Amino acid sequence: MDTKVFEEYESEVRSYCRHFPTVFTKAKGAYFYDEDGNEYIDFFCGAGAVNYGHNNPEIKKKLIEYLENDGVMHALDMYTVPKREFIQTFEEKVLKPRGLNYKIQFPGPTGTNANEAALKLARKVKKRRNVFAFMGAFHGMTLGSLALTTDKSSRGGAGVPLENVTFIPAPYMFPELDTIAYMQKLLDDDHSGIEKPAAVFLETIQAEGGIRVFEIEWLQKVRKFCDDNDILMVVDDVQVGCCRSGTFFSFERANIQPDIVTMSKSIGGYGLPLAITLFKPELDVWTPGEHNGTFRGNQLAFVAAKGGIEYMLANNIESEVRRKGEIVKEFITKEILPLDERLELRGMGLIWGIEFEKISAGLADKVIEKCFENGLIIEGAGRKNSVVKLMPPLVVEDETLIKGMEIIKKSVTEELAKL
Template sequence: MTDHHDIFAGRESQVRSYCRSFPHVLTTGLGTLVRDTEGEEYIDFLAGAGSLNYGHNDPDMKAALIEYISGNGITQGLDLHTVAKGNFLTAFEELILEPRGMDYRVQFTGPTGTNAVEAALKLARKVTGRSNVIAFTNAFHGGSAGSLAATGNRHHRMGGQGLHSVTRMPYEGYFGNGVDTSEHLAQMLADQSSGVDTPAAIILETLQGEGGLNVASSEWLQRIASIAAEHGALLIIDDIQAGCGRTGTFFSFEDMGVQPDLVVLSKSVSGFGIPMSLLLIRPELDQWLPGEHNGTFRGNGHAFITAEVALRKFWSTAVFEETVRQRAAQLHDGLTEISAMIPGSRVKGRGIMQGLDVLDENVSTAVRQTCIANGLLIEAAGPRDEVIKIMAPLTTDEATLDRGLEILRAAVVEHLEGSRTRELVG
């Protein structure tokens, strides 16, 4: 088999990142397992950064997609009416919105999450006539100009120009326990001399994925929602990574006592890793003029097909949600056991979006490198990549999850033993 490393190194942009820690050339994937050109198998705790919540190559989605392509189904329809889109919308209404008492219009944006965030920010500014947006520390909302302005991470922001019209506020827990950052926001907006303009929107993630698995409490989120309503600002919840079941429920916020004005979804909406993004809009806020916001690839027929199968297969009963909760508890127990081995470390996150904050990016890097060498594909999060982050497919079975956790535990043990040896030698 051809060795492609030279073409990657010589022709692909320097911007590539994941492959720098995982240089193996992948060939196939099924469920939670992937294989490389050497025939080596890896447990995938990355899952396409959350775009493969249902694992690699789900057989039912694959069969439906092959049948659709073989029948010359519409691949690209812009915003024309297609049967595939109609079937998806019907399933989304019947299985997601109606059972949760939600009433949202569905806007199909460009294919990636940042496209949907841009649409949300643009609509909020149009509806309110304001320009300022409140975003939070450690947030990640995308890499295009408007989304990047709302992103906190300096590494991502350094390449951007003209990142303005966003006011940064501290996320829950930013100043440690005992400091209610929602009251900081309330005071800043109430004081006409604070220098903070009344916002068009407040945008947040209930679980900050890239920011280090920081979790918002229901109480804090409800207070933020009430502040937004008090000032006539729209509440935007970015559920790009935490949505589609990642926290145990389809939406990360649905058990938290809030109804956002706008909801952004992407990543696992298609269920198959095919690009697809949605903006959910409360009907009275759907004030777009025809064509006022568009995108060529907002009518991905292949994504509609697999997305409908994903909804009908996994969300027509409560069985899948219960299974995800069981795996989440298993993951938390395993990480808690490993955390006890590392002084000062802690478990963060919720659902099957949890991780281990080891405090030191060098420890995180060393442990993850050992994991990869032993057959586990795993990533990092946090301002300095100090959080070892687990994003296994939600369909991962109990035994495979245990195998992955055992590889992580062994890597931690190896690092700790190596550190002790170095201390003795030193």
């Protein structure tokens, strides 16, 4: 295994590769392969970017056909067939059946780009600069989104003050605190010192924050709070959208309609870069080119994105995620939690976190390293990275899912024995 060129020439900013020190060659479904011929089960899934599996064969066929026909590869935001077909498919197969009426914007192709667009739009519509976000949130690394992101190390890289955001304690932090009443007080109290926000930004399941699932009733109350106070509700579905939670949009379980929704990662179908910002039509106050960019709407990603939606529907991915989620919950509850009574489990659909904080935060990192040695790619999340985060591709076979969890069990057992 030769990693010298990376270590010598690639910036110190590189991160995930430090947890998985090998050189990968191939990936298929829920598996990765490296140069030395090792096979790994993938429970990281490109941080949620390959929900439909690595090199999904049905989507691949469409991509190859498009390439062989010399389809347009770059067109700025000009009209192309792949863009038309993606918009039509998204409108007819995703939005309409859910009773959702959104306009679609293609910002730059990453999650943070989608949030930057949402942020600018909300501020422009409401003519207010402040925004509410929740402690534990992760919304991206560019300056606007970074101001909404909470972890110290990410914020530390900004180099300038990150402003115009008020962080509200997430409901799990102080269960006795009514966060909705708290937000209302911030608005009503003329001595609160807090400016009325243009929007409330949230993930319905804080992923990087440690797999914190927000309750349905609380999400509904946030919706009502926004309605009552003329504030926009923005849901960041970058990581837990595209069926990860068991429904296409993560907010469906609360039966609410956010004003703005952001998506990236698996919306690109095949691990290709694509992001979208969805908003209610009356919010479309952009002037032409006001939020511009060269790589807005990757043509190949449009082909894959349409393919991803078709694949998702043909294979009942939403209900499959819910079924597989029960397998995960049962296995961890019966096989892993009993290893130490201080372990905790949180999650839904196919995003789960095992919390190690009560034993020692550093233990999660050790388990992650051990899992890699044992043939499983898995990452951490949460405060002090104390959570082992399970996020397999949604197409993972039941057998592979169980095999991966057996590796976690073995790795936790080995690391607990060292304490």
